[in-house]
Amino acid sequence: xxxxxxxxxxxxxxxxxxxxxxxxxxxxxxxxxxxxxxxxxxxxxxxxxxxxxxxxxxxxxxxxxxxxxxxxxxxxxxxxxxxxxxxxxxxxxxxxxxxxxxxxxxxxxxxxxxxxxxxxxxxxxxxxxxxxxxxxxxxxxxxxxxxxxxxxxxxxxxxxxxxxxxxxxxxxxxxxxxxxxxxxxxxxxxxxxxxxxxxxxxxxxxxxxxxxxxxxxxxxxxxxxxxxxxxxxxxxxxxxxxxxxxxxxxxxxxxxxxxxxxxxxxxxxxxxxxxxxxxxxxxxxxxxxxxxxxxxxxxxxxxxxxxxxxxxxxxxxxxxxxxxxxxxx
Amino acid sequence: xxxxxxxxxxxxxxxxxxxxxxxxxxxxxxxxxxxxxxxxxxxxxxxxxxxxxxxxxxxxxxxxxxxxxxxxxxxxxxxxxxxxxxxxxxxxxxxxxxxxxxxxxxxxxxxxxxxxxxxxxxxxxxxxxxxxxxxxxxxxxxxxxxxxxxxxxxxxxxxxxxxxxxxxxxxxxxxxxxxxxxxxxxxxxxxxxxxxxxxxxxxxxxxxxxxxxxxxxxxxxxxxxxxxxxxxxxxxxxxxxxxxxxxxxxxxxxxxxxxxxxxxxxxxxxxxxxxxxxxxxxxxxxxxxxxxxxxxxxxxxxxxxxxxxxxxxxxxxxxxxxxxxxxxxxxxxxxx
Numbered sequence: 001x002x003x004x005x006x007x008x009x010x011x012x013x014x015x016x017x018x019x020x021x022x023x024x025x026x027x028x029x030x031x032x033x034x035x036x037x038x039x040x041x042x043x044x045x046x047x048x049x050x051x052x053x054x055x056x057x058x059x060x061x062x063x064x065x066x067x068x069x070x071x072x073x074x075x076x077x078x079x080x081x082x083x084x085x086x087x088x089x090x091x092x093x094x095x096x097x098x099x100x101x102x103x104x105x106x107x108x109x110x111x112x113x114x115x116x117x118x119x120x121x122x123x124x125x126x127x128x129x130x131x132x133x134x135x136x137x138x139x140x141x142x143x144x145x146x147x148x149x150x151x152x153x154x155x156x157x158x159x160x161x162x163x164x165x166x167x168x169x170x171x172x173x174x175x176x177x178x179x180x181x182x183x184x185x186x187x188x189x190x191x192x193x194x195x196x197x198x199x200x201x202x203x204x205x206x207x208x209x210x211x212x213x214x215x216x217x218x219x220x221x222x223x224x225x226x227x228x229x230x231x232x233x234x235x236x237x238x239x240x241x242x243x244x245x246x247x248x249x250x251x252x253x254x255x256x257x258x259x260x261x262x263x264x265x266x267x268x269x270x271x272x273x274x275x276x277x278x279x280x281x282x283x284x285x286x287x288x289x290x291x292x293x294x295x296x297x298x299x300x301x302x303x304x305x306x307x308x309x310x311x312x313x314x315x316x317x318x319x320x321x322x323x324x325x326x327x328x329x
Numbered sequence: 330x331x332x333x334x335x336x337x338x339x340x341x342x343x344x345x346x347x348x349x350x351x352x353x354x355x356x357x358x359x360x361x362x363x364x365x366x367x368x369x370x371x372x373x374x375x376x377x378x379x380x381x382x383x384x385x386x387x388x389x390x391x392x393x394x395x396x397x398x399x400x401x402x403x404x405x406x407x408x409x410x411x412x413x414x415x416x417x418x419x420x421x422x423x424x425x426x427x428x429x430x431x432x433x434x435x436x437x438x439x440x441x442x443x444x445x446x447x448x449x450x451x452x453x454x455x456x457x458x459x460x461x462x463x464x465x466x467x468x469x470x471x472x473x474x475x476x477x478x479x480x481x482x483x484x485x486x487x488x489x490x491x492x493x494x495x496x497x498x499x500x501x502x503x504x505x506x507x508x509x510x511x512x513x514x515x516x517x518x519x520x521x522x523x524x525x526x527x528x529x530x531x532x533x534x535x536x537x538x539x540x541x542x543x544x545x546x547x548x549x550x551x552x553x554x555x556x557x558x559x560x561x562x563x564x565x566x567x568x569x570x571x572x573x574x575x576x577x578x579x580x581x582x583x584x585x586x587x588x589x590x591x592x593x594x595x596x597x598x599x600x601x602x603x604x605x606x607x608x609x610x611x612x613x614x615x616x617x618x619x620x621x622x623x624x625x626x627x628x629x630x631x632x633x634x635x636x637x638x639x640x641x642x643x644x645x646x647x648x649x650x651x652x653x654x655x656x657x658x659x660x661x662x663x664x665x
Contacts, residue, residue, distance in 0.1 A: 014448045025464050141592045146544050149563065149584035156572045255451075263455030263545075270549055281456065282549055285463040297460045304453045 003322065007312045011305045018301045022294050023071050080295035091295045094280065099299070102276030105192050106265040109199035110258075117204040118250060121211020122243045126219060132212075139205040147264050151198045151271045158194060165194040195272045199264060206257065211250050218246040248319055255311040258304050344600020350593035354586070358410040361403035369401040369557045383578050392579055393569050401557050402582050408558040409540060410590075412474055416539035419478035421532045424485025425524075429516055431486070432493030443490065446483040454480055458542065462551040469553035473546065477539050484538075485531035492527050496520055526601060533598045537591055544587055559583040 074080070080091035124132035142150075159165045218224065219242050227241045266278030273279060277296055284292035316322050340348070391397055431442035461476050462468060496502065497520070505515050521528075540559075546552055547560025554561055562583040566572075571579040 010444075010447070011451075013444070014451050017448050018452055022460070025460065137596075141588060145588040145591070146541060146548070146563075146584060148545065148548055149587070152567065152572060152580070153584075160573065259451070259453035259455075262453045266455055266459075267545055267549065281459055285459055286550060288463070290463070293460060293463045297456050300456045301452055305451060308451060 004312065004316060007309060011309055015302060015305055018298065019072065019075060022298055023068060026290055026294070075298065080291055080298075091292050094292060095277070095295060095299060098275055098277050098280045101274060102265060102269065102278065105196055105274065105276065106199065106261070106268075109196040110203070110261050112196070113200045113203040114207055114254060116200065117207025118211045118247070120204070121208040121250075122215055122238060122246070124208065124212040125215025125246070126238055126242070136209070139209065142202065142205050145202075147198075147202050148267045148271050150202060151195075151268060154194065154198055155271065166191050191274075195268050195274055199261075199268060203261060203264065207250070210253050211246065214246040214249045215242060218242045221245075244318075248315060251311055251315050251318070255308040258307050258311075262300055262304055341600045343596045347593045347596030347598075347600055350589055351597060354406055354410065354590050354593070357403060358407040361407050365397075365400035365403040367397035367400045369396060369404045370555075392565070392571075392576075393574075398562075398579055398582060401562050402559075402586065404557045405559045405562050405583065406586060408470065408556060409543065409560065409587075412470060412477075412543050412558070413536045413539040415474045416477045416481065416543075417532045417536040419474070420481045420535045420539075421485060421528060423478065423482035424489055424531060424535075425521065425528060427482065427486040428489030429493050429520060429524075431490045432497055433512070433516055433520070435497075439490075442486075446486050446490075449480070449483045450487070454542070455545070458546060459549075459551065462546065468551060470556070473543055473552065477542055481535055481538055481542075485528075485535060488531060489524060489527060492524055493520060496523050530598055530601055533594050533601070537594045540587060540590060559587050 078092050080095070120132065127133075155167070159167050221242075224237060224242050227237045232241075265276075266281060268274065269276045269278035270282050277300065281293065281296045281300075283289070284296060337345070392401075427442055427446065431439045431446075457480060458476060462472075465472050465476075502515060502519055505519050510519075543552070543558070544560035544563065547554075547558055548563050548567065550564060552558070552561055552564070554564060560583075563580070566576075566580040566583070571577075
């Protein structure tokens with residue numbers, strides 16, 4: 001079986017674990033949506049319990065196996081039930097509204113941070129002990145600052161004091177109507193610069209440190225010395241000999257670090273009131289909106305698994321050894 | 330005493346700075362609540378004491394409801410460090426148990442435990458934490474410790490397993506096995522003492538992670554908001570718009586405290602690394618992302634005999650891991 005298929009199997013196992021945890025958690029933990037509504041409206045008769053269950057579709061008829069089967073079936077058909085707080089909107093429609101915001105902003109910012117950090121890491125690793133190394137303690141401090149704290153300080157300085165950027169939200173709801181026209185897109189871009197900037201400056205240090213360290217190890221390899229001895233230009237030695245090989249561990253790290261990137265993005269959306277999945281998740285949790293909370297958890301997890309799978313594909317593409325080994329098998 | 334002084338003298342400067350900074354905060358955590366000048370929750374009704382800038386009576390000023398910020402900080406440091414310490418100890422223990430067991434039992438067990446570790450690693454942490462906290466009936470110090478410990482062990486388990494695998498094949502382990510030592514004795518008195526520096530580094534990393542995660546969770550309101558920790562201080566400062574009202578003395582101290590604790594832990598860890606491995610001193614610092622060690626190229630030599638110990642089922646399970654990509658032999662003879 002090819003490597004990629006095996007990795008796919010691994011991600012399916014991980015997805016199944018997440019799905020199953022998501023199924024059993026609400027059944028183990030006390031409290032549910034119906035009780036929540038009942039306690040909000042004390043004058044509801046106890047007989048309304050069953051009616052509320054049926055309305056929200058959270059009643060659990062049948063055996064555990066039966067419930068599990070219909071739960072998996074629902075997830076496959078993207079049917080996450082009816083939302084509790086924004087009844088009668090379906091959970092899927094709420095998700096569909098917020099996913100594009102997160103995907104565009106976080107995706108772009110992460111890719112920028114990855115490439116910028118990797119490029120800086122290549123430079124710092126090539127000239128280890130040089131001027132870029134002297135900013136390392138500063139980078140450590142930057143990494144140790146809680147992400148949201150830095151975001152709030154930047155928001156205060158650049159948006160509140162200097163009026164360079166808008167304060168919050170994904171677009172200016174008073175002036176433009178969402179749609180595919182330039183006014184809306186311009187407003188959305190304007191609102192995304194500061195959040196994206198904070199993601200980039202807090203995560204670029206991690207990529208840079210990792211790339212630098214791998215690069216230092218690679219630069220010491222014999223084939224790099226040989227390439228220099230042949231009289232190749234520094235540029236060719238750096239990029240085609242050293243960086244290309246140092247990039248593989250960096251890519252592997254990229255897959256594992258995605259979980260952290262997503263976490264940072266959630267907090268970012270909360271700080272900037274950005275209309276994405278993270279803000280939706282926080283609102284869902286604080287209002288005890290269980291169906292929505294569970295659905296968002298699944299969506300984020302599946303997105304991270306998918307991104308990891310794409311990283312695997314890229315690694316196979318970049319590493320000739322893997323391809324050779326696959327062919328030999 | 331002179332032994333302690335000797336160790337201190339040999340410490341790299343980075344580690345010295347880290348130790349001193351961390352020591353200050355640990356001291357604050359120990360004596361803080363006793364020396365706090367006011368009750369952190371006491372709301373001074375006098376309007377002149379609302380949002381007062383730092384003064385002699387209130388060294389870090391007051392909050393909107395007249396609470397003393399310095400007292401909140403002193404009490405908050407203890408709660409945050411206490412939580413991180415517990416998480417570090419519990420998660421560190423779990424990492425050692427899983428990592429060493431996987432490496433020592435080998436074969437199917439190893440691959441099964443590694444698979445579990447990788448599955449937990451690949452599921453994004455903060456959404457999982459938020460989901461768990463959403464269902465918890467109560468929020469507070471104990472639930473946070475339990476949840477953070479339960480989700481933060483896989484990083485350490487991975488690293489400790491890799492190290493245990495190399496130690497397991499050394500001669501002194503084989504010698505003690507030949508001399509009829511019991512398995513648990515080999516693990517407890519031969520293997521674990523050789524991993525102390527790694528376990529220490531892992532502990533420091535987990536503490537760092539626990540501080541960051543608990544502060545972030547408290548900041549978004551998923552904590553006991555009636556107790557004072559660095560996270561809940563930030564939560565209240567943010568929800569009562571400290572920054573917009575210009576009360577920097579209210580908002581900056583907890584954030585900067587977290588940042589300094591974090592930096593001191595990173596410095597300490599880098600120092601420990603350099604102390605144990607002189608090659609690192611010149612050029613390499615630790616590779617970390619968000620406080621966690623990320624392993625790049627593995628300097629450990631490939632041990633070919635491992636392929637033999639990996640049974641058929643073990644090799645099958647192993648082939649699903651990303652590391653199987655770098656295997657030299659089809660059966661999986663590589664270490665990590």
